[in-house]
Amino acid sequence: MSILIKNGVLHVSGAQAKIRGKGQERPGFITDYTLLDIETTGLSPYRDHVTELGAIKVRQNEVVAEYSKLVFYPRSNRVPAFITNLNGITEEQLLSEGIPVKDAIIEFRQFIADDIIIGYNVNFDLNFLYDLTKKFKLPELKNDYVDVLRLARAYYPHQHNRLLDCLQRAGIAEVEEHHGLADAIATKKVYDDFRGHFDEELLKQARAKVKNLDLLDKELEAWELGLHNPVANKKFVLAAGLAMDKAEAALMVTNMGGLVQAMVQSDTDYLIMADQKFFSKNHPDWLQAQKYNQTGSKIKRLSESYFLNMIAEWARN
Template identity: 75%
Template sequence: MSIYVKNGALHVTGSQDKLRAKGEEKPGFISDYTMLDIETTGLNPYRDHVTELGAVKVRNNEIVAEFSKLVVYPRSNKVPAFITKLNGITTELLLSEGVPVKEAMTEFRDFIGDDIIIGYNVNFDLNFLYDLTEKFHLPALNNDYVDVLRLARAYYPFQHNRLLDCIQRAGIAEEEQHHGLADSIDTKKVYDDFRDHFTDELLAEAQGKIKNVDLLEAELEAWELGFRNPISNKLITFADGIGMDNDEAALMVNNMGGQAQTIVTPETNYLIIDDDHFFSNNNEAWQKAQEYNKNGSKIKRLSESYFLNMLDEWARS
C-alpha cells in the first residue's frame, strides 16, 4: 500500500480508479502540439460546465488548423452574469449558435488526437475536458501536457502571472480576449516568446518544480507543501468503507499539515465518505456531522473521489 506523487501526479493504492487518469506535465519546448483553451460557467468541473471550446493545431511551430465552437446542453445553459461580463457569452448566444455538447466534444477530442496538449493553467481545462470524454465514452484524455503558467512562474518569479500579465509584458496585446480560440493563439505567442528567451537554467528550474514525494514517509516541509495545499490545518475524518487504507490516509493527512481524526467532532472540517455511500443519509458519521452542523458547525461531506482529485490538483500545481 502506498500514497505518493510521481512526476506531478497522485498515486493511491486501492483508490487509483477514483482519480482522473490524466497525462503527465512535461515542461519544455516542442514544435508539434495542440494548444487549447476553454470557457466555462465557473471553476468547479463537478457543478459548472463548458461554454466554449477553442484550440489550434501546431506543426513545426506554425498553426495549421483551428477549432472554435460554442457548446449547448440538453438542459440548463444558464450563464452567470459575471461570466457574460467577462467574455460576452450569454445563454441566448449558446442557444442560438451552440453545438450540442456531445457532438462538440467528440469533434474536439478528434481534433486533439494524440498530440501533447499545451495551455495556460491547462490542468483547469483538462479537468473539464477529461470529465466530458468520460461522460460520452470518448478516448480518455490522458495526453501529456505542457503548462505555460509553469514556464511563466520560472521566467517571471515573484510576480503575478495571469495570461493577461504575460501577453502585456511580451507586447502581444493589451487585453485578454477570454475566448477559446483567441486565447489559444495568444498563449501560443507567449509560448513562442518563452522559447526565444528561456535559458537551460530556467527550463531546469521549471522542470524541478514538478512534485515527486512519498506522502507516507515523513511530514512535508513548508516548501514542499507550497501555497496551494488544500488540507493545511484542516481536521479530517475518514468514514469506514473508503478505498484507501484508513491508517495510511490518516498518515498522509498528518504529513501534509492537516490533522486526521478517528471520529467526527464539532471542529471537523471534512468528512470523507466512499463514493457508493456518499448520498446515503444512513451513514452514522454523516448523521453525527449533521447534528453538529445544526448547532453551528461547518462540516463538509466530501466523496473520496472529490477529495483525492482535490489532492491531485495540489500534486499537479
C-alpha cells in the same frame, strides 16, 4: 501499499481508478502540438459547464488548423452574470449559436487526437475535458501536456502570472479576450516568446517544480506544501468503507499539515465518505455531522473520489 507523487501524478494504492488519469506534465518547448483553451460557467468540473471550446493545431511551430465552437447542454445553460461580463457569452448565444455538448466533445477529442497538449493553467481545462470524454465514453484524455503557466513562474518568479500579465510584459497585447480560440492564439504567442528567451537553467528550474514526493515518508516542509495545499490546518474524519487504506490516508493528511480525527466532532472540517455511501441519508457519521451543523458547525462531506482529485490537483500544481 503507497501514496506518492511521481512527476506530478498522484498514485494511491487501491484507489487509483478514482483519480483522473490525465497525462504527465512535461515542461519544455516542442514544435508539434495542440494548444487549447476553454471557457466555462465556473471553476468546478463537478457542477459547472463548458461554454466554449477553442484550439489550434501546430506543426513545425506553424498553425495548421483551428477549432472554435460554443456549446450547449440538454438541460440548464444558465451563464452567471459575472461570466457574461467577462467574456460576453450568454445563455441565448449558446442556444442559438452553439452545438450540443456531446457533438462538441466528440469533435474536440478528434481534433486533439494523440497530440501533446499545451495550454495556460491547462490543468483547469483538462479537468473539464477529461470528465466529458469519460461521460460520453470517448478515449480518455491521457495526453501529456506542457503548462505555459509553469514556464511563466520560472521566467517571472515572485510575480502575478496571469495570461494577461504575460501578454502585457512581452508587449504582445494589452487585453485578454477570454474566448477559447483567441486565448489559444495568444497563449501560443507567449509560449513562442518564452521559447526565444529560456535557457537551460530556466528550463531546469521549471522542471524541478514538478512534484516528486512520498506522502507517507515524513511531514512535508512548507516549501514542499506550497501555497495551495488543501489539507493544511484542516480536520478530517475518514469514514468506513474507503478504497484507500485508512491508516495510510491518515498519515498522508498528517504529513500534509492536516489532522485526522477518530470521529466527527464539532470542529471537524471534512467528512470523507466512500463514493457508494456519499448520498446515504442514514450514514451515522453524516447524521452526527448534521447535528453539529445545526448548532453552528460547518462540516462538509466529500466523496473519496472528490477528496483524492483535490489532492491530485495540488500534486500537479
